[in-house]
Amino acid sequence: MVLPSPKAWLRTIIFPSKHQMATQNTKSLFLSALILLFSAVFGSQAALDAHYYAKTCPQAESIIAQTVRNASIYDPKVPARLLRMFFHDCFIRGCDASILLDSTPENKAEKDGPPNISIRAFYVIDDAKAKLEKACPHTVSCADTIAIAARDVVTMTGGPFWNVLKGRKDGRISKANDTINLPPPFLNVTQLIQSFANRGLGIKDLVALSGGHTLGFSHCSSFVARVHNFSLVHETDPSMNPEFASLLKKKCPRPNHNGNAGQFLDPTSAKFDNEYYKQIIAGKGVFLTDQAMYNDQRTKSMIEAFAKDQNLFFGEFAASMIKLGNVGVNEVGEVRLNCRRVN
Template sequence: MEAVAVLVFALLVISRMASPVSALSLNYYDQTCPKLESAVTEAVKKATMNDNTVPAALLRMHFHDCFIRSGGPTWDVPKGRKDGRISKASETRQLPPPTFNISQLKQSFSQRGLSLEDLVALSGGHTLGFAHCSSFQNRIHNFNATLDVDPTLNPSFGNSLRSVCPAHNKVKNAGATMDSSATTFDNVYYKLLLQGKSLFTSDQALLSTGKTMNLVSKFASSQEMFEKAFVKSMIKMSSISGGQEIRLDCKVVR
């Protein structure tokens, strides 16, 4: 959990609305708040010990903030990202949903200056966390006019998902972990994807072009290459602009 805690610290520090990376600084808070990094790291470590889903939730939060307005790897985090003044629930529709195909994903990412490699690397964040049945229901029930289950799903894996998520599921929190090591930041997500054991349509979509499939295979074969690409793409995504100010009280606009 040590490495995951450091990863989550990075997400916390850069999770507010962005300004360009060139305007950020690795020592932004050295004078104004020199204990920030240790305080945040300790708080996140404590939270993660109490709830091992915290890293996945914070990763989701970071992706949400950047994409709309603005054991794992460690990196030096450029700091000084700015708080935005607007937060609209309706804007969550701008996040690429789990039903997107590769063309829709490419368009969504390219509109924000993110490449195909960024798309595949950031999808590796699905190594952490849990998905509710509604996120992948389209693949295991009434897939199309002739098939009930997506044929790209591994048959036994598809059957296990159907047993957890029946057609008329009434269990509110029913679902499945994103991969078989859902509390460990690793490259298992890519290995399972190649075996037909991914949850989302948007996961399976990464195998639908030669370039994205090659990237999936590369990351599946080397956790080191995945982590290097993930860090690069996380920092790049953090540079998406949109904020206006840094607030002492997050609830109050200056």
């Protein structure tokens, strides 16, 4: 179906022909339906605006940026954790800051779900939000704060800059059980594609956003199955570089290793770059999902393109982050005064 431009629709509605006027009564219901469709198609993202706080809190982005920078100096793992926080928030109930709500005696919240326990950077958003409330009370949502912080950690570590669209509201529901819908690190490519498609994201978004692993670190539990008793035939995953597999095996000497040991997903993990894709091509992807994408024709060519051209990767990553930030946007929620609890 090809829709006319918004101007053409409005011209038809406001200045009907004589024939249209003669049949106006019989078409009134149909016209109303068209107007509703017009609003849905052309106005669905109207609530988000890069300049949303230009008048109500012009210092919002600088407050968040400074808070994130200070925290990252104190703890180098903050950038990876904040970027992961944004992904995990948007993948569950959309980008509504539900990941920030604390558990209560009656409800176990998302942040206490198994995939989110290692994020441990919620205090950074708390700090930023406290400063925002002091400067601009009851104005900047926690959801927007996460989205801006995610952009800032990418930019400050050498990655691209993009204008974050703002205007999200905060949700009031958070359930730990929902975190089972986050894509685990052992899915095959078809499952990954479907997981992203369920959020309105395409294959290019999957490959580009996976590049966020350039800042990541993984504990042994997420990849140890690849280096111990992988199958009846292979002790380690044959798709993995043998020397790299040996290194991971030394770092995680037991299949049931429960410590804090692990591996950076990229040897230049403090810098946002395209090294992650080069590692995958070399058979040094840490997660099964990472390596699987290079062995699938639907994703292989994009991995090779991003490994070859960092600027291409940066542009696609920024575009996909904007797209991810539009997932499940809450336009009728609240602006929490404290990100850990509903108002």
